[in-house]
Structure formats: C-alpha cells, structure tokens
Amino acid sequence: MNVGMQIDFIGWFALIAILVAVHGLSGQQKSGRAPWPKAAVGLLILAMAMMLGSVLWTSDGSNTLLACIMILLGMAAAPLSARKQGRPPAGGERAEIEPDGGQDSILSGLALITIGGGVSVALLGLTGWVETDHEAYTWDLRLIAVISLFIGIWTFAAGLMLWLRLNDYLPKSTPTRTQQRVVIAVLILALGLGALAVIYPAYASILMGLMVLLALELGALSALSIAITSATRVLGRHLGMIGAAIAMLGYVQTSLFLLALGGLIVAGAVHYLRGRVDFYQMKTPR
Amino acid sequence: MDPVIALYTVLLAVALGLSGFVRGDARRRGRGLLLAAALAGFMLVAATSALVNVTSITGMILTALAVLFAAQSATTAFSLLWREVCCEPLARKTLIPPESAHPHTVAPAASPNPTEHEPRP
Incomplete structure (x- = not known):
C-alpha cells in the first residue's frame, strides 16, 4: 500500500503542542479553572495547521489542489450543519447558554x-x-x-x-x-x-x-x-x-x-x- | 512499521492520556469528550496524507470524500470546543451566585434528614 507519511519530524512538534494544549484544557488550578483554555484551543488549531501544511508540502503536488479544495469545502459545510440547530455560532456569549x-x-x-x-x-x-x-x-x-x-x-x-x-x-x-x-x-x-x-x-x-x-x-x-x-x-x-x-x-x-x-x-x-x-x-x- | 514499536507507542499514549485526563476537574468531563472529538479531527491529517499519496482513480475519489467529511467533523469539533471554552466563565458567573445566595432552595432536596422519617421500633 503506497501510503507513506514522512512527517514525523514535524509530527513530534505537533504532538508536543497537542500535549501542552491538553494540559492547558484539563489541568487544574486552585480555583478549579483550567489555566489558559483559549490559548490551548488556539494551540490545537495551530498543530492541525502545522501537520496539514507539512503533509501538503512534502507531497509531489499532483493531488495538492484537490486536497485543498476538499478541506475548504468540508470546513464550509461544517458551520452550516451546526447552524441548523437553531443557534447562531457567533451569536454572543449570552445567547450560548440559553436553556432552550x-x-x-x-x-x-x-x-x-x-x-x-x-x-x-x-x-x-x-x-x-x-x-x-x-x-x-x-x-x-x-x-x-x-x-x-x-x-x-x-x-x-x-x-x-x-x-x-x-x-x-x-x-x-x-x-x-x-x-x-x-x-x-x-x-x-x-x-x-x-x-x-x-x-x-x-x-x-x-x-x-x-x-x-x-x-x-x-x-x-x-x-x-x-x-x-x-x-x-x-x-x-x-x-x-x-x-x-x-x-x-x-x-x-x-x-x-x-x-x-x-x-x-x-x-x-x-x-x-x-x-x-x-x-x-x-x-x-x- | 514494526508492530511491537506501534503497540508500545499506543500503550504509552493511552497511559499518558489517562494520567493527563484524570488530573482534570471531574465537572469538566464533558469538555474531555469535546477534547477527544477535537483530537479525532486530526484524522483530517491522515486522510489528506492518504489523498496526496494515492495512485489509482478509485482511491483518489474515495480519499477525497474522506478528506471532505474529516474536514467537516474537525471543524464542528473545534467550534464546539471553542464554544464550551467561551461558555465557562459566564456559566460560572451565572451559576455560582444563586447557589450561594439561596442555599435553602436546593438544600432540603439534596440532603434530607434521614432520621426524621425513620420508623421507631
């Protein structure tokens, strides 16, 4: 099967970023809050972008355009399916914990x-x-x-x-x-x-x-x-x-x-x- | 890849993840599930890597669809996780004061006096 993946050098950095992010999201301080949850989510997204970039960079370029188009299409489809639940995604924080x-x-x-x-x-x-x-x-x-x-x-x-x-x-x-x-x-x-x-x-x-x-x-x-x-x-x-x-x-x-x-x-x-x-x-x- | 190395890596990761997740707050287990969903979004990386390395037309169509659905689920997972993180301070602000201000509204139901209705012999 010709599905090789020569990205483990980048992968280690991404894994470190993911572990730090998991610590940031599930670690516990004295007050019971996670240390820095928003930065941790940002770090996760950064790790994802890093891995995707390295995968697309190391490819031979024949299917790169198709991969980019499919990723963008999928990302565009996701907010539509989330908006279907009757709650706007960027509707302000007050609306997001409404009981309905x-x-x-x-x-x-x-x-x-x-x-x-x-x-x-x-x-x-x-x-x-x-x-x-x-x-x-x-x-x-x-x-x-x-x-x-x-x-x-x-x-x-x-x-x-x-x-x-x-x-x-x-x-x-x-x-x-x-x-x-x-x-x-x-x-x-x-x-x-x-x-x-x-x-x-x-x-x-x-x-x-x-x-x-x-x-x-x-x-x-x-x-x-x-x-x-x-x-x-x-x-x-x-x-x-x-x-x-x-x-x-x-x-x-x-x-x-x-x-x-x-x-x-x-x-x-x-x-x-x-x-x-x-x-x-x-x-x-x- | 050597199966022994693969098994070792998976076992180490499971042990590391279990010890890491256990330290978290028990009230935030829902966030743990969302975090797992966001990590599952990294399947997009695997699908993309399969797409750029595939050779046949059939494989190309299949992996392109896989990339599409993986991107959709990853984006949904990240947006849900972000929403949960954004909700936390507000939820704390709105939840904790009523409990401290009116403790009698929940106290009788939460801790009934067990000796009150105990039948006497």
Whole structure:
C-alpha cells in the first residue's frame, strides 16, 4: 500500500503542542479553572495547521489542489450543519447558554462529528482495501482495512440514528432487552464475516458487502436500543472507536504521530465513559 | 512499521492520556469528550496524507470524500470546543451566585434528614 507519511519530524512538534494544549484544557488550578483554555484551543488549531501544511508540502503536488479544495469545502459545510440547530455560532456569549435546547444542540453537534468521522474512517478503510494487493503477507493491512470499514460504518449509522432521534425525526422508542441481545448477535456475526473476508480475499466483496449491511444494522440497533438520556455514552464509545481507527491508520501510514494521537483519543474516551457527563453549555442560567 | 514499536507507542499514549485526563476537574468531563472529538479531527491529517499519496482513480475519489467529511467533523469539533471554552466563565458567573445566595432552595432536596422519617421500633 503506497501510503507513506514522512512527517514525523514535524509530527513530534505537533504532538508536543497537542500535549501542552491538553494540559492547558484539563489541568487544574486552585480555583478549579483550567489555566489558559483559549490559548490551548488556539494551540490545537495551530498543530492541525502545522501537520496539514507539512503533509501538503512534502507531497509531489499532483493531488495538492484537490486536497485543498476538499478541506475548504468540508470546513464550509461544517458551520452550516451546526447552524441548523437553531443557534447562531457567533451569536454572543449570552445567547450560548440559553436553556432552550442547549443539551440537544451539543449532542447534535457530537452526533454530526461521529457521522463525519465514521464516513471518513470507512472510506479510508475502503481505500486501504482497494490499494492493497491480496498477497498472504499483507494480512495485517487487510485486517486493518476491514476493521476500519466496520468501525466507520458502525459509527456512521449510530451517529445518524442518534442525530435523527435527537431532532425528533424518529418516533419515541423504548429500549427492550431483546434489542440488546440482537445487538450482540449481529456484532458477532459481523466480526465473523470480517474475519472471513481477511482470510479469503477471493470472496471478499460478497463478505464485505454483508458485513457493511450488518454494520449499518448494528449502528441503528445500538443507537435505538438505548434510552436517549444515555446518548452521550454511545457517542463517547464511538469517539473512542474513531481513536482506535486513527491509531490503526497510523500503523498503515507508519506515522508515530497518528499512533500516539489515537492512543490519546482512546484514553480520553475511556476516561469520559467512567464518569458522568457535564457540559457548561448544557447548564441553565437559573 | 514494526508492530511491537506501534503497540508500545499506543500503550504509552493511552497511559499518558489517562494520567493527563484524570488530573482534570471531574465537572469538566464533558469538555474531555469535546477534547477527544477535537483530537479525532486530526484524522483530517491522515486522510489528506492518504489523498496526496494515492495512485489509482478509485482511491483518489474515495480519499477525497474522506478528506471532505474529516474536514467537516474537525471543524464542528473545534467550534464546539471553542464554544464550551467561551461558555465557562459566564456559566460560572451565572451559576455560582444563586447557589450561594439561596442555599435553602436546593438544600432540603439534596440532603434530607434521614432520621426524621425513620420508623421507631
């Protein structure tokens, strides 16, 4: 697979910046406030720009224009989807903690993030499968491609279902015990199909098609078989899965930066899932 | 890449992240999730690197779409994180005074006297 990444020199600086930013956002002073949260967010954005710049700089220039256009298109699409929640992004600080739909707004945003991340991970996994030759010694690359596809489709379907539920496009459903059993059964079946696709690449298109269908169903089931109050747990779990997929992409692209970043995301999701949720945006002023 | 080195790096990063996130305030776990979402936005870097290195037309189309969606989710994550950071001082200002000014409004519900209704033998 011809996806090399020779940016680990820049990657170390970006990783240092990210660690400093994480410290700035989650470190604690005596008053209980983070030391310098706005500068930390700026540092994160700076690290992202640094990495993107180095990736585009070290390429041979054939696809650079396409990459720039796609990045700009995606950035332009994001505020539109966030504005759909009925809250202007630059509407002043007073309006941002209004009680009307504060929780739904941030949960919808997180669901949108999981939708986009899931589609992206699935497409990258599919690319990995297309670009890999089906020799016996490339089984690890094929395994990563199939797992990325599975995680991506599952995350996409779960995020989409949660977004539909949060915006009242679906009727209210009460989770039952049977749904959770079916989730486990479908998960085992999909994993088995994925393993078969890795072992027998000759029949892979049928097996992977079935696996994608099952992953879609799994995402829908896992988002529908929970109460809507525990939606943040599903979102946190899928963010952790995206982190695992990023770590696997780092293995494919031989980038220690992506490996370390995936580990950080998994750690953040694990830490989040152990506790209860609280956002400042969700709090009502009175 | 050597799988052992990869595994080592991931384990070190998870341990580092767990110890780093644990130090944070327990009331800011939601921010931790948003921070993880913002870090997941760095998938844009991986997608872009795959796009500039891809050779086939199919791969180009797939990775271009992946870059599009990754950019969308990264921008959403950063805007949500920024909003959360901006909300914090105001939320503190508006939340803390009512609790200190009217403690009796929440105190009876929060800490009921357990001996009051205890049945006597």
